[in-house]
Every structure is written in C-alpha cells, then in structure tokens.
Amino acid sequence: MTATAPATARSAVHAEGVWKIFNEGQPGEVTALQDVTLDVAEGEFVSLIGPSGCGKSTLLRVIADLTHATRGDMQVAGLSAAQARQEQKYGMAFQQAALFDWRTVRRNVELPLELQGWDKARRSARAMELLEMVQLADFADHRPWELSGGMQQRVAIARSLAVDPPLLLMDEPFGALDEMTRERMQNELLRIRRETGKSIIFVTHSIPEAVYLSDRVVVMSPRPGRITEIVPISLGERTEDTREAEEFYAGVTAVREALRGHPHDGSSVRARVGEV
Amino acid sequence: MAHRLRAVWPPLLFAAVFLGLWQLLVVSRDIKPYLLPAPSLIWQNFSGELGLMSSTALYTATTALLGLVLGTLVGLVLALLAQRFIVVNHLMTPLAAGLAAVPIVALTPILNNMFDITSRTPRVLVTMIIVFFPVYVNVMRGLVQVQPVQLELMRSMNAAPGTVVRLLRIPNAIPFFFTAMKVAAPLSVIAALVSEYFGGPQLGLGSRIASAAANTAYGRAWAYVVAAIITGLVFYLAVLAAERLAAPWTGRSRST
Numbered sequence: 001m002t003a004t005a006p007a008t009a010r011s012a013v014h015a016e017g018v019w020k021i022f023n024e025g026q027p028g029e030v031t032a033l034q035d036v037t038l039d040v041a042e043g044e045f046v047s048l049i050g051p052s053g054c055g056k057s058t059l060l061r062v063i064a065d066l067t068h069a070t071r072g073d074m075q076v077a078g079l080s081a082a083q084a085r086q087e088q089k090y091g092m093a094f095q096q097a098a099l100f101d102w103r104t105v106r107r108n109v110e111l112p113l114e115l116q117g118w119d120k121a122r123r124s125a126r127a128m129e130l131l132e133m134v135q136l137a138d139f140a141d142h143r144p145w146e147l148s149g150g151m152q153q154r155v156a157i158a159r160s161l162a163v164d165p166p167l168l169l170m171d172e173p174f175g176a177l178d179e180m181t182r183e184r185m186q187n188e189l190l191r192i193r194r195e196t197g198k199s200i201i202f203v204t205h206s207i208p209e210a211v212y213l214s215d216r217v218v219v220m221s222p223r224p225g226r227i228t229e230i231v232p233i234s235l236g237e238r239t240e241d242t243r244e245a246e247e248f249y250a251g252v253t254a255v256r257e258a259l260r261g262h263p264h265d266g267s268s269v270r271a272r273v274g275e276v
Numbered sequence: 277m278a279h280r281l282r283a284v285w286p287p288l289l290f291a292a293v294f295l296g297l298w299q300l301l302v303v304s305r306d307i308k309p310y311l312l313p314a315p316s317l318i319w320q321n322f323s324g325e326l327g328l329m330s331s332t333a334l335y336t337a338t339t340a341l342l343g344l345v346l347g348t349l350v351g352l353v354l355a356l357l358a359q360r361f362i363v364v365n366h367l368m369t370p371l372a373a374g375l376a377a378v379p380i381v382a383l384t385p386i387l388n389n390m391f392d393i394t395s396r397t398p399r400v401l402v403t404m405i406i407v408f409f410p411v412y413v414n415v416m417r418g419l420v421q422v423q424p425v426q427l428e429l430m431r432s433m434n435a436a437p438g439t440v441v442r443l444l445r446i447p448n449a450i451p452f453f454f455t456a457m458k459v460a461a462p463l464s465v466i467a468a469l470v471s472e473y474f475g476g477p478q479l480g481l482g483s484r485i486a487s488a489a490a491n492t493a494y495g496r497a498w499a500y501v502v503a504a505i506i507t508g509l510v511f512y513l514a515v516l517a518a519e520r521l522a523a524p525w526t527g528r529s530r531s532t
C-alpha cells in the first residue's frame with residue numbers, strides 16, 4: 001500500500017515531513033507531530049483517527065495555520081498554509097459550534113462573508129442559501145441558544161461553507177451528538193460533499209464513522225504523534241444498506257486492527273478507554 | 277403576563293406585611309419618632325411635600341447620573357486600552373485594586389477645597405471614581421474571557437485584530453458591562469448622596485436628610501430616605517430595561 005500519492009497541482013493538502021514540537025528544548029517538551037507526510041487529493045474525504053493526544057487536532061491546526069509547524073512543509077491548495085488561510089481556501093468546523101450568541105443564526109453564517117467585505121444583500125442571500133442546504137432556513141432569525149446541539153453544529157457547518165472554500169477541516173464536529181442525530185448528520189455531510197465536490201479532512205474518534213464517510217482513513221498513534229497506517233476504503237455510493245454491508249465491516253475491522261497493530265499497542269488502547 | 281405578575285406579587289405582599297407590622301409595632305409600643313417613625317408619619321411627610329421631594333431627588337440624581345456616565349466612559353476606555361496594550365493593563369490592575377481599597381467619599385472634603393465648593397464638581401468626581409472600578413474590572417474580564425475556540429474561528433476566517441475586538445471581544449463584554457452597571461448605577465446614587473454630607477450646596481437628598489435629622493424632623497428625614505431609595509431603584513430599573521433592549525441574549529445562552 002502506498003501511504004501517499006505524489007504531490008501534484010491537484011493536492012488539496014500536501015504535508016511533507018511535518019513536525020510539531022511544543023515547548024521545544026524546555027521541560028514540558030511534547031512531540032505532537034513527528035514527520036507527518038500526507039497528501040489529500042482534491043475532492044477526497046480523509047478521516048484522521050487515533051487515541052486521544054495523538055495529534056489529530058494539532059495536524060488540523062497546522063493545516064489551518066492556527067499554529068505553525070516546527071519543521072516541514074505544509075501546502076494547502078498549492079499555497080503555503082498562511083497564504084491559504086489569508087485567501088480563505090478552507091472552512092473550519094470545530095468540536096464546539098462556537099456560534100456567537102449575540103448574532104442570529106443567519107448572521108452567524110454571514111460572519112465569514114462580512115469579514116470578506118460582502119455587501120449586506122449578497123451576504124444575506126448566500127446565508128439563506130446555506131441554511132437551506134443544512135435545512136435550517138426556518139430558524140434563520142432564531143438565536144443560537146434556541147437551537148439543539150445538532151442544529152447548532154449544522155449552523156457551524158453552514159458557516160464553514162460560506163465563502164465556498166475548496167477544503168473543509170472538521171474537528172470532531174459530531175462528537176457531542178447522539179447516535180441518531182450523528183448518522184443523519186453524516187448523511188447530510190456526504191450529501192453536501194456530493195453537491196459541492198469539496199475536499200474534507202475529518203477528525204473523529206469513531207471507527208464506524210470514519211469508515212462510513214471516508215475515501216481513506218489515516219490512523220495515528222501518540223507519543224510521539226505520527227501516522228502509522230492509511231486504510232483505503234472503497235464502499236462506493238453510500239446508501240441505507242452501507243452500514244450493514246460486509247465491506248463496511250471489513251473496513252471497520254481493518255481500521256481497528258490498524259489502531260491496535262502497533263508497538264505501543266497497550267498504551268493506546270488504554271488511552272482510548274480512559275478517555276471514554 | 278401571568279408569570280410576570282407572579283414575579284411581582286411576592287415582594288409586594290412582603291412589603292405590605294412588613295409595613296403593617298412596623299406600623300403596628302410603633303403604635304402599640306408608642307415608640308418615639310426619633311427612634312423609629314411610623315410609616316404613616318413618613319408617608320405624610322413624603323406625600324405632603326411631593327414637589328420638594330422630587331426636586332431634591334432630581335438634584336442628587338443629576339450628580340449621580342453625571343458621575344455614572346463619566347465614570348463608565350473612563351472605565352470603558354481604559355478597559356479597551358488595557359485589553360489592547362499590555363502596558364496599560366500592568367499599570368491599571370494594581371491601581372484599580374488599590375482604588376477599591378480607598379474610601380473614596382472620604383476624599384470629598386479635600387476635593388471640596390481643590391475645586392469650587394459651590395459646584396457639583398467634587399461630588400461628580402467622587403461618584404465617577406466609585407463607578408469606574410466595577411465597570412473597568414468587569415468589562416476588562418468580558419474583553420479577555422473569550423472562548424479560545426471563538427478566537428481560533430476568527431483567525432481561521434483571517435480576521436484582523438481590530439475586527440476581532442469589534443466583532444468578538446466587545447459583544448462578548450456586553451453582558452459583563454451590564455453586570456457592572458447593575459452594581460454601579462445604585463452605587464452612584466449612594467455616592468452622590470453621601471458626598472453631600474461633606475459640605476457644598478444644600479440642595480440634594482444627603483444634605484436634606486442631615487439637616488432634617490438635625491432639626492428633629494424625623495418624619496421628614498425618613499421621607500427623604502424614601503426618595504433616595506426610589507431614586508436608586510429607578511437607576512437600577514433603567515439598567516435592567518437597557519439590558520433587555522441592548523443585550524437580549526444575556527443569561528440565556530446555553531453553556532456548551
């Protein structure tokens with residue numbers, strides 16, 4: 001199995017030899033990312049999975065230029081990570097919805113457009129279009145606190161799509177949702193992806209979720225955080241029956257074994273259990 | 277509407293029972309007015325001199341309002357500067373804490389000598405300083421205590437630092453601001469009133485309470501106290517109304 005495709009102009013994300021060391025040379029030194037090399041093709045759905053503390057969020061934050069890599073090369077949409085952020089080449093959804101209580105749902109979705117200097121009418125029309133997409137148009141004038149957790153998360157996703165970025169970065173966006181809502185959100189995300197053709201990097205703790213959504217599942221392991229295996233998934237078009245399909249279970253098993261089959265075996269399993 | 281009535285009834289009932297018992301106590305035990313005047317006597321003085329009561333209250337309220345507005349402005353500006361420039365923060369934090377420990381009203385006689393004693397200025401200054409402290413501390417907290425994820429969100433959307441202040445830090449500080457105002461507004465009335473005890477024009481509630489008490493007009497003195505309570509209450513209710521209007525999300529956000 002090849003871990004990475006060669007870097008081409010069609011890479012949504014191209015990471016090569018990326019290291020992130022917190023507090024380098026100081027007592028609390030942590031190697032959050034060790035020599036991470038990863039290519040995400042345009043339109044590809046890649047999940048990051050691994051025990052708590054293995055550097056998934058850190059990798060996402062380096063891609064998003066929310067923190068700098070200590071060493072290595074990170075390109076997003078053919079640009080440096082900093083340029084990509086400045087040019088709004090990605091949209092980000094965090095584990096918390098991070099909505100502003102002082103804005104209505106619609107004006108929360110408008111926020112990135114406002115920062116881009118869109119005029120009011122265009123902004124509002126675009127926000128309504130996105131709320132339509134996440135099926136929350138009826139709640140446009142509500143305040144965030146009037147919405148359920150799942151609805152808030154959908155608003156956050158709509159907001160991350162607002163400037164129509166080619167890449168979506170999602171850090172456990174469905175982590176706080178119940179199983180039913182979660183499955184519905186997964187289907188909505190796949191629908192949005194079908195409709196928009198975006199590349200998506202998706203952090204999750206759930207093996208079935210990673211398998212159901214992804215073209216490839218990147219398995220990471222902690223201390224130091226690194227990629228141990230990349231599991232390709234080929235389930236074709238997702239349908240009602242996908243979650244019961246044999247290939248689906250095969251994918252789940254493959255990812256589970258990738259998570260286990262690693263020298264630090266015991267500790268990573270314990271980390272996962274301890275965290276749940 | 278029904279639930280609003282339900283919220284209003286208990287305190288009203290309590291007040292009625294309290295006043296009734298007070299009246300009963302004074303009458304049955306024949307307590308002298310200099311110890312405790314009966315509510316009926318206070319009411320008589322209050323309602324008999326409504327014009328005087330309101331003009332006196334208005335004088336003190338004006339001092340309080342001037343001090344409140346100016347003190348709030350200074351608190352807001354310094355909080356914004358302190359959030360922006362770490363130097364100002366290092367300078368202000370011990371100063372603000374030190375100021376909180378100083379009995380500011382005690383400065384009134386000194387200020388009376390520094391400024392024209394026939395003017396309001398010394399009293400407004402005292403009120404200002406007293407108001408400044410809760411406003412500065414609370415607003416500063418609101419500007420700084422922003423969810424880290426919201427800051428990262430703003431950065432991910434490539435927001436300039438000034439934009440982060442305008443669209444995130446300031447709105448985030450608004451509920452904190454109203455918390456401060458709920459303390460500062462009634463406090464400004466107290467400060468304006470107490471500062472009248474130290475000389476200057478004798479037109480306000482503080483001066484008149486003192487002189488009525490000195491002239492053994494206890495019913496009158498208490499009537500002015502009632503006027504002072506009403507003034508403080510009006511200030512407080514005005515803040516509540518402004519909060520409803522300007523920050524309807526306050527206290528309703530879910531903690532996610």
Ligand SMILES: Nc1ncnc2c1ncn2[C@@H]1O[C@H](COP(=O)(O)OP(=O)(O)OP(=O)(O)O)[C@@H](O)[C@H]1O
Nearest residue numbers: 022023030032051052053054055056057058059225
């Ligand atoms: N700002 C920071 N300073 C120091 N260490 C940090 C910082 N951020 C993350 N780390 C460390 O880097 C490592 C990776 O953290 P990260 O948040 O990326 O893990 P994660 O895989 O996202 O975990 P989880 O699944 O719990 O979200 C952890 O050991 C963490 O303690």
Ligand SMILES: [Mg+2]
Nearest residue numbers: 056057058171
């Ligand atoms: Mg994380």
